[in-house]
Amino acid sequence: MATEILMPALSPTMEEGTLAKWLVKEGDAVKSGQILAEIETDKATMEFEAVDEGTIGKLLVAEGTQGVKVNAPIALLLAEGEDASAAAAPASGPASVPAQPKAEETAQKTDAPRTEGKPTSAVEQAPHPAKAADTTPDWPEGTQMKSMTVREALREAMAEEMTRDDSVFLMGEEVGEYQGAYKISQGLLDQFGPKRVIDTPITEHGFAGIAVGAAFGGLRPIVEFMTFNFAMQAIDQIINSAAKTLYMSGGQMGAPMVFRGPNGAAARVGAQHSQDYAAWYAQIPGLKVAMPYSAADAKGLLKTAIRDPNPVIFLENEILYGRSFDVPVLEDFTVPFGKAKIWREGSDVTLVSFGIGMAHALEAADKLAAEGISAEVIDLRTLRPIDYDTVIASVQKTNRCVTVEEGFPVGSIGNHLSAYIMENAFDWLDAPVINCAGKDVPMPYAANLEKLALVTSDEVVAAVKKVTYR
Amino acid sequence: MAARKAPDLPNVSKDELLKYYREMLLIRRFEEKAGQLYGMGLIGGFCHLYIGQEAVVVGLEAAASEGDKRVTSYRDHGHMLACGMDPKGVMAELTGREGGYSKGKGGSMHMFSKEKHFYGGHGIVGAQVPIGAGLAFSDMYKGTDRVTFTYFGDGAANQGQVYETYNMAELWNLPVVFVIENNQYAMGTSVKRSTKSPTLWQRGAAYGIEGEAVDGMDVLAVKAAGERAVAHCRAGNGPYILEVMTYRYRGHSMSDPAKYRTREEVQKMRDERDPIEHVRDLLLTGNHATDDDLKAIDRDIKAVVNEAAEFSKESPEPDLSELWTDIYADVAPQDA
Numbered sequence A: 001m002a003t004e005i006l007m008p009a010l011s012p013t014m015e016e017g018t019l020a021k022w023l024v025k026e027g028d029a030v031k032s033g034q035i036l037a038e039i040e041t042d043k044a045t046m047e048f049e050a051v052d053e054g055t056i057g058k059l060l061v062a063e064g065t066q067g068v069k070v071n072a073p074i075a076l077l078l079a080e081g082e083d084a085s086a087a088a089a090p091a092s093g094p095a096s097v098p099a100q101p102k103a104e105e106t107a108q109k110t111d112a113p114r115t116e117g118k119p120t121s122a123v124e125q126a127p128h129p130a131k132a133a134d135t136t137p138d139w140p141e142g143t144q145m146k147s148m149t150v151r152e153a154l155r156e157a158m159a160e161e162m163t164r165d166d167s168v169f170l171m172g173e174e175v176g177e178y179q180g181a182y183k184i185s186q187g188l189l190d191q192f193g194p195k196r197v198i199d200t201p202i203t204e205h206g207f208a209g210i211a212v213g214a215a216f217g218g219l220r221p222i223v224e225f226m227t228f229n230f231a232m233q234a235i236d237q238i239i240n241s242a243a244k245t246l247y248m249s250g251g252q253m254g255a256p257m258v259f260r261g262p263n264g265a266a267a268r269v270g271a272q273h274s275q276d277y278a279a280w281y282a283q284i285p286g287l288k289v290a291m292p293y294s295a296a297d298a299k300g301l302l303k304t305a306i307r308d309p310n311p312v313i314f315l316e317n318e319i320l321y322g323r324s325f326d327v328p329v330l331e332d333f334t335v336p337f338g339k340a341k342i343w344r345e346g347s348d349v350t351l352v353s354f355g356i357g358m359a360h361a362l363e364a365a366d367k368l369a370a371e372g373i374s375a376e377v378i379d380l381r382t383l384r385p386i387d388y389d390t391v392i393a394s395v396q397k398t399n400r401c402v403t404v405e406e407g408f409p410v411g412s413i414g415n416h417l418s419a420y421i422m423e424n425a426f427d428w429l430d431a432p433v434i435n436c437a438g439k440d441v442p443m444p445y446a447a448n449l450e451k452l453a454l455v456t457s458d459e460v461v462a463a464v465k466k467v468t469y470r
Numbered sequence B: 001m002a003a004r005k006a007p008d009l010p011n012v013s014k015d016e017l018l019k020y021y022r023e024m025l026l027i028r029r030f031e032e033k034a035g036q037l038y039g040m041g042l043i044g045g046f047c048h049l050y051i052g053q054e055a056v057v058v059g060l061e062a063a064a065s066e067g068d069k070r071v072t073s074y075r076d077h078g079h080m081l082a083c084g085m086d087p088k089g090v091m092a093e094l095t096g097r098e099g100g101y102s103k104g105k106g107g108s109m110h111m112f113s114k115e116k117h118f119y120g121g122h123g124i125v126g127a128q129v130p131i132g133a134g135l136a137f138s139d140m141y142k143g144t145d146r147v148t149f150t151y152f153g154d155g156a157a158n159q160g161q162v163y164e165t166y167n168m169a170e171l172w173n174l175p176v177v178f179v180i181e182n183n184q185y186a187m188g189t190s191v192k193r194s195t196k197s198p199t200l201w202q203r204g205a206a207y208g209i210e211g212e213a214v215d216g217m218d219v220l221a222v223k224a225a226g227e228r229a230v231a232h233c234r235a236g237n238g239p240y241i242l243e244v245m246t247y248r249y250r251g252h253s254m255s256d257p258a259k260y261r262t263r264e265e266v267q268k269m270r271d272e273r274d275p276i277e278h279v280r281d282l283l284l285t286g287n288h289a290t291d292d293d294l295k296a297i298d299r300d301i302k303a304v305v306n307e308a309a310e311f312s313k314e315s316p317e318p319d320l321s322e323l324w325t326d327i328y329a330d331v332a333p334q335d336a
Helices: A084-088 A102-111 A150-164 A188-192 A204-216 A230-243 A278-282 A295-307 A357-370 A388-398 A413-428 A447-453 A457-467 B014-039 B054-061 B077-082 B087-094 B128-142 B160-171 B201-207 B219-234 B263-273 B275-285 B291-314 B320-324
Strands: A003-006 A016-022 A035-040 A045-049 A054-059 A065-069 A073-078 A145-149 A168-172 A197-199 A220-224 A257-262 A288-290 A311-316 A324-328 A341-344 A349-353 A375-379 A382-384 A401-404 A434-436 B069-072 B118-121 B148-153 B176-182 B210-215 B240-245
Touching: A145 A150, A145 A295, A150 A168, A150 A188, A150 A295, A150 A324, A168 A188, A168 A204, A188 A197, A204 A220, A204 A230, A204 A257, A204 B128, A204 B160, A230 A257, A230 A311, A230 B128, A257 A295, A278 A288, A278 A311, A278 A382, A278 A413, A288 A295, A295 A311, A295 A324, A341 A357, A349 A357, A349 A388, A349 A457, A357 A375, A357 A401, A357 A457, A375 A388, A388 A401, A388 A413, A401 A413, A401 A457, A413 A434, A434 A457, B014 B054, B014 B077, B014 B087, B014 B219, B014 B275, B014 B291, B054 B077, B054 B148, B054 B176, B054 B219, B054 B275, B069 B128, B077 B087, B077 B118, B087 B291, B118 B128, B128 B148, B128 B160, B128 B176, B160 B176, B160 B201, B176 B219, B201 B210, B201 B240, B210 B219, B219 B240, B219 B275, B275 B291
Parallel strands: A168 A197, A168 A220, A220 A257, A257 A311, A288 A311, A349 A375, A349 A401, A401 A434, B069 B118, B069 B148, B148 B176, B176 B240, B210 B240
Antiparallel strands: A003 A073, A016 A035, A016 A065, A035 A045, A054 A073, A145 A324, A288 A382, A341 A375
């Protein structure tokens, strides 16, 4: 039986083309790989090669023909032993089933109904009205507490997890012999040795990729970036390799690992060393993102991050490293992802923040209380997943919301929350949601300008007065 | 590369030659079929064929042992077939079907097999290089003597992360074989137009890494070099670089008009240096096989490839619910 040679699609978008030139004639013997014709697509002139061997029985489309549809028969190929008479009675259809036209496929996909029980919006949504927020305490009442800096809490979390699991190791610049650029890893080299506390050269892209490979290979890397500003050198490995592999492999392989380090503005270090990446990473499906404020959360969330079977971005803050908080004295204290913490209950307005933004939000709440305005203050703690339930439940109570963060204002976490609240609690709002954020400028060096660029508690107070119409 | 000389009958067994012939032919026929399915619109997006380079992966897989790992770029179909992945699963991934290795969610450039220690299939040029070193790091950390083959092209050889990786791989003595598949064109840019260095493998010397150039159209030469590289790594001597000189017959991807080289150049390579014809000559001249024996193998391979193509058409598209799966793991797949 003669095989029909079909007009090929030679680019992802080609639907028809011009058969510019035949390079074979009827009666020619052809081998697989031999160039049969030149075909002009919408982009270029391409050579079209034979797949099967045989003899050209008939050319069905003359050279120079324009508008030849993809999958239309253009020639007949005779197998060994067949003669040209077979060409007179070709097989009734193409040798293989042609694919759906591509435009149609695209339309089908766009219109595809979602499977039942799946989220109805592009993000995982809380049902409307919101589920009851999880308000269980982080530790049992009466637990003994001790004061600890964020720095010590982070160190303890790593030491405990490295003791618990041999496959956990720490790598980064100056984490070992130097004892950490910010002393987060102080003492870990002595405790765990150079096999598990690894000093790297200054080569973020490279060591982030090596850590991703180590995670594919079954280890649990903790990658310390001296600051997250330097992680921009490695962002391809973080997003394209670490975050997407589980999905691209159909669940066969993933990158259980933690990328951690200080994020956001420190003090007087200028534009290239002062940027909050919370919103950047929070946008990526496949990543989890934690951004603690207190020492207890730093410890509990980091332990959870190290145990998580997915890549976690763990955003710390240099200014918070030295601050002290009460931390529960418990054998194995962890904080779950996706559970916000209500630091202060209130009735007039909801302040939502995370990381160092919490310092401004709490300070603003004190100032507001002095003026008789009662603010509820929520620390999101993780930005992926986000605890929408707690936010919505609070907004339904206070009917007003102000978000507080240090990052740039465009495409911020606050912008996202505003949209979410509008979609899910519109009827409860008595005022627009206001986002307090860093200014839309690179961080200046001059002390007065830097102060102006950062979000302040006074700005939060002003925003609250606006939404409470005072 | 010189014209193919008359084979001088190397010391290699009949079974070995037949194995290489079969494996290389499988890749060639599979890729031709993939090109055909692409032309019919059954395979979408980008599709990078391996035709012409078959001796590279077949030779290196012959030097590998159970448990060794491999990772490569987006031109990955040959690597998957050579390490024993099922042609049906690979082809069905190309057509974006449920029966594909990634359930249709990865595509031609993003496929993996935990079982065969194949770690992708990476679409970003050069990104697989530190990942390969990291896989080797995991073996060293666990104290095994396994080796990771990290494949990349002459194009990727100019990426900065390759040299960041060379530096750490040698510093930490990682058991990784860096395989530069020099097919002489990075998309449309020839090696001569992208670097003044006369060789790519010698760049390793700056980091203290040993290596060599290999004739990549000769599967026996590739295998011998692979064995030297593996022995070096397994003995704890750190990384090794192989620059395998090869040639791709087809365009960079299916939509490449390939105007950057002449038709004569490609035809000359096919006529004089084809890696499959080379083994075929060795089999026939050494009286290891008759024409009929080889025809029977051709028929077998064709049947395997046709079966893969049929499977890839019949396997259904993934269920719509798959959109929302495999974004987060409850348990790391490595631990499952």
